[in-house]
Amino acid sequence: MPTRQRDAGARKKDARPSRPGRPADAPPAGPGWRAVAAIGACLAVAAGIVALVLLLREPPPGPDPDRVAELEASYAERDVEQIGALIEQTRGARDDLLPVVEGLDAALPADGSAPAGDPPGDEAVAEWREAVDAVAEEYGSAPSGDTGHNIARGGLRSAVELLASSVTAYESARAAEGEERERLETLAGDLRTQAVRAWSVAATQLDVIGIGAGYGHVHIFLPAAPGSEALIPDSAPEGTGARETPAS
Numbered sequence: 001m002p003t004r005q006r007d008a009g010a011r012k013k014d015a016r017p018s019r020p021g022r023p024a025d026a027p028p029a030g031p032g033w034r035a036v037a038a039i040g041a042c043l044a045v046a047a048g049i050v051a052l053v054l055l056l057r058e059p060p061p062g063p064d065p066d067r068v069a070e071l072e073a074s075y076a077e078r079d080v081e082q083i084g085a086l087i088e089q090t091r092g093a094r095d096d097l098l099p100v101v102e103g104l105d106a107a108l109p110a111d112g113s114a115p116a117g118d119p120p121g122d123e124a125v126a127e128w129r130e131a132v133d134a135v136a137e138e139y140g141s142a143p144s145g146d147t148g149h150n151i152a153r154g155g156l157r158s159a160v161e162l163l164a165s166s167v168t169a170y171e172s173a174r175a176a177e178g179e180e181r182e183r184l185e186t187l188a189g190d191l192r193t194q195a196v197r198a199w200s201v202a203a204t205q206l207d208v209i210g211i212g213a214g215y216g217h218v219h220i221f222l223p224a225a226p227g228s229e230a231l232i233p234d235s236a237p238e239g240t241g242a243r244e245t246p247a248s
Helices: 002-015 031-056 065-107 122-140 147-174 178-212
Strands: none
Touching: 065 122, 065 147, 065 178, 122 147, 147 178
16 A cells, blocks of 8 residues: 555656756856857947947038139128228218318317417308218218228228217317317317328228229328328329229
8 A cells, every 4th residue: 555655646746747948959048158248249339339430530521612602702792892882981971071170170270370260150060060970870870891891981980970079079169268168179179180080090991992892092081280190192093903893
């Protein structure tokens, strides 16, 4: 009987399901295989980095030469047109400001001598005020251009503003008396001289850019008293060096 029990127990053990075994073709999962897998991953990352570096080293496409030339020609044409417009504007401004400068020169001689003739009346001074304010507004609203254009325009505008300050000082002098009147008249005369001097510098700059743009020599100067240190036009006749088609 004991023998039969032992045989039955053995048959029960044999009847238990066994664990699934490792496939015959599966590689061993030891440390060596993990190292190989890590090396492979590193090589893949390195290959990706090399590919990215080679891609970034490729030079980007440059600008279209035809488009660049087209833009440069457009800018050059714009600059020439703006310089021409500034020349015409300055000619008109000089005509408007000439009576103001001549009137101040007569009322306040630069050499300090007594004025010849009667002083200007209210109507004349009001006309001075209207003229300088209008010209200052015109220069203030002009469009910006290249550096040479902006220097000339800014200098002319500053000169007009100085001349406007001279008119203001003279208006105040006419309402004052005694030493205060003399002080304000001296101030008005000094501001008039500074305005003419500043205009001469800007007019010289306008002459330079006018030549460069093909308009030739442009001499648009206000009358300057001797010793005022104002620049004077060069000896070249007006328009000398002008090209038939102005170009930058």
